[in-house]
Amino acid sequence: MENLLRVGVISNTHGVRGEVKVFPTTDDPKRFKKLKKVILDTGEEYINLEVQSVRFFKQLVILKFKGIDNINDIEKYKGKDLLVTRENAVPLEENEYFIYDIIDAEVVNENGEPIGTLKEVLTTGANDVYVVETEDKKEVLLPVIDECILDINIEEKKVVAKILPGLVD
Structure with a gap:
């Protein structure tokens, strides 16, 4: 979808309460602190998710989504992209582009x-x-x-x- 930008990829689960480790594909992983919503690309459909909490571990971001409280609910999305709309993307400076x-x-x-x-x-x-x-x-x-x-x-x-x-x- 043309107005969606990838900000990360779910690399693995973290614990049993539905948290995931995300490999950031954005220039600034700290942007996840301000991120309220993401779109999960399952390959078959887009699922809107609300970010509940954000932590950082080494080069990864650990995310918890509202309504996903069990490892079984999120495990199937390993390797899937997390997207944002252009409106929720980081504002670009002059002479910058996606x-x-x-x-x-x-x-x-x-x-x-x-x-x-x-x-x-x-x-x-x-x-x-x-x-x-x-x-x-x-x-x-x-x-x-x-x-x-x-x-x-x-x-x-x-x-x-x-x-x-x-x-x-």
Whole structure:
């Protein structure tokens, strides 16, 4: 669903009272403190859940949902995504965007010639990397640095990139 954004994935249950361990997929896991509602994507349907409590353990977030008080009620959702609506998403700063908004964007070089389609964004320690699929189904990895990514136009779903030496055969 286009106006839903993933904030985490249920990785496991925690205890027997319906709590879950969530692997956060958001830049700031502390955002869960302010989160009141999430949407559980079961793969077959969306279930609205109200957050009752939030705790942090290592890199995980431990959530308790109202009305789910038993491990058996939540165990079946291991590996399922937790989503929020755009309205409940973290407000973006200027020149920020959601990764979802650039997936399937057309990637062109500085002359406007097509390179391919942006299929995935890899998050690394130093900088993100765009995975671009060319017309002949090859992958080109573009580091998200100023020298390589020249422009990102969310409205047009277009990325202008400069191919640095050594990035393409």
